Amino acid sequence: MTAGTAGAANAQRIREFKMPDVGEGLTEAEILKWYVRPGDIVTDGQVVCEVETAKAAVELPIPYDGVVHTLNFDEGTTVDVGTVIISVDTDPGAGPVQEQPAEAAAPAADAEEEAEPQGRQAVLVGYGAAPSSTKRRARKPQPEPVTAGLQAELNGRAAPAPPATPVAVPAPPVVPAASAPxxxxxxxxxxxxxxxxxxxxxxxxxxxxxxxxxxxxxxxxxxxxxxxxxxxxxxxxxxxxxxxxxxxxxxxxxxxxVPIKGVRKATAQAMVASAFTAPHVTEFITVDVTRTMKLVQELKQDPDLAGLRINPLLLVAKAFLVAIRRHPEVNAAWDEANQEIVYKDYINLGIAAATPRGLIVPNIKDAGVKTLPQLATELAELVATAREGKTTPAAMTGGTVTITNVGVFGVDTGTPILNPGESAILAFGAIKLQPWVHKGKIKPRQVTTLALSFDHRLIDGELGSKLLADVAAVLERPKRLITWA
Incomplete structure (x- = not known):
């Protein structure tokens, strides 16, 4: 079989699967785990590996039936989108794959030999060879040392007689062979x-x-x-x-x-971009949430909510949504390219989740129209999926506002940074028993501190203050979840 015939036969049998763009404009992904090995039988739609993009860990299915021919990269390798990562023999019953004869590659090797007679030089990012030519410019010949006789000849006079006693000439310094010329x-x-x-x-x-x-x-x-x-x-x-x-x-x-990559790298880039693009303003309010904590306990006993996870974060999320509905101008985005403010009639509520791979912010789509049981169900699923590292890139796009629950770490409050493209983020601090003036008397009450950071291009101080005050008002008297809804 000729080289051309073997190549054509291989092209028909061996199907190559390239690293896809599983997000929106991602350029690379790290191979976390292979689920197959060369020689394994695979079917169309079977998951063959797990990769981590800049947004999440994603499982990749193979679109072919056949036998795994090659795995082109080891686990832990970061691969550019569009690079072939696995090949599948779709006709294993046709016998061994015909290898292309070595002679076919010889002309290319000869051509490369002519282009680079001195061999390849290691290329580093930013320090590579000039793109105009692959040949290295010949070094200028080093001038011969000017001897006393030659200098005298040049000056037109006789050279002095050599000394009677030989003079030791120091040897030139030895340069290590591996040093740069x-x-x-x-x-x-x-x-x-x-x-x-x-x-x-x-x-x-x-x-x-x-x-x-x-x-x-x-x-x-x-x-x-x-x-x-x-x-x-x-x-x-x-x-x-x-x-x-x-x-x-x-x-x-x-x-x-530890190399900076994956979710950690994307988070760092996003936070830097957000911090130095959107002018942040953060406001704080401390609120008595004793009534809200009592309501949480009552809802846990409600048969209609059996099996649902009812916690303070759920009611904070509901209070935030109610406050945004009262001030819809908050729910907006800044379009720098078109010089427009985009007001949104939907609320995609992001929940900041800490995972072993870094901080991610998946969001609940159309959270503003969810009932309390629906919100509780989706919130629980969102957190569980994030902890398993299975959050999809789609779940982390399109967010409009975010809640970060720093209270679970015992932290009172903070100054959160906006998720890029969003208008506001609410930090929910730890709930602690504190002395509080209640009905004219100092009593121990459940108290927490809320911090709201917002994009000052979209939200001025008055609007941001009203939004934060309304969240606190709902948590202080949770019956407003009904009256304000």
Whole structure:
């Protein structure tokens, strides 16, 4: 079988599955777990792996029937969207897959050999080879050292007689083979360059040990250690003062580094973008929620709500929704591109959830029209799904406002940062028994503090204050859930 025939046959049998964009405009995903191995039989729609995007962990189904031919990446690898991650032999009964003869790849290899006669050079982001050519410019020949005889000849006079006694000429310094050639920039990643700069180390003096002549963090630490050890004053060394091992903040042995990726990376980027785009204003109010806590206990005993999780967060969410319905101008978004304010007639209520992979904010769609039992059901499902790491990207898009329950950690309150694209976020603090003036007397009451952060482009101080005051009023007297609804 010719190379062309084998390639065509393989193209018909071997189907390649590429990393899809499972969110909205995502560019990469990390392979968390493979559920199949080469040789396993798979069917159309079968889940073959779990990946983590910048928004959530997602299971990917294969769209083919057949036998797994290859897995192109190991678990823990971050793969760009559109890259082939798995291939499936859709006709395993046709015999072994015909491998393409090696001769077919020879011309390409020869062409590459001509393009890069000196071999490939390791390329780092921001420090790669110039795109205009793959050839490395020939180095300028080093000038021969000018001898005394040659200099005299150039000056037109006779050279002086050599000295009677031979003079020892010092040998040129030995440059490590792996060091960067003179005039070339040492290869190192940006974080390593910054580390060297912080430690005052010249990268050109470091012998690289990384692949392709790349300087690593360990190389920089190794170069810094002798410098610190030699910092002992000569007078003390001569006096016999014992040397003390240098103690530095850059002690790599006591540091643990974790790559910034997935949900954590997306959250960090979103929070930075939000904090420096939307002008935040945060207001606080402390409220007596004793009546609300009594209502929670009564609802837990209600047969019509049996099996539902009734807790203070549920009633805070309901109070927030009632307050927004009284002030609908709050529920809006800022459209910078079109220079418009978008007022929304629906409320998608986000609930900030802490997960092992980082903070996510799934939202309950159309929460403003949900009954209390419906809200309780969806809130419980939202939290359970988030803890399992199964929240879909769709569940985290389209939010309009958010609640973050910092009280579960014993925290009184905070200044929450807006979820990008949303207008307000309410922080619900811990409920504590505190002395409170009630009906003219100081009594122990259940008290909490609420904090509302809002986008000051959309919500001015008066509107934000009214919204927060209404949330507190409902929690102080929960019968307003009926009268204001």
């Amino acid at each position: 003179v005039g070339e920039r040492p290869l190192a990643k940006p974080p390593v360059r910054k580390l060297a700069k912080d430690l005052g180390i010249d990268l050109a003096t470091i012998a690289p040990t990384g692949p392709g002549g790349v300087i690593t963090r360990d190389d920089v630490y190794a170069a810094a250690a002798p410098a610190e050890a030699s910092a002992v004053p000569p007078a003390e060394a001569e006096a016999g003062v014992p040397a003390v091992a240098p103690v530095t903040a850059f002690d790599a042995a006591r540091e643990r580094r």
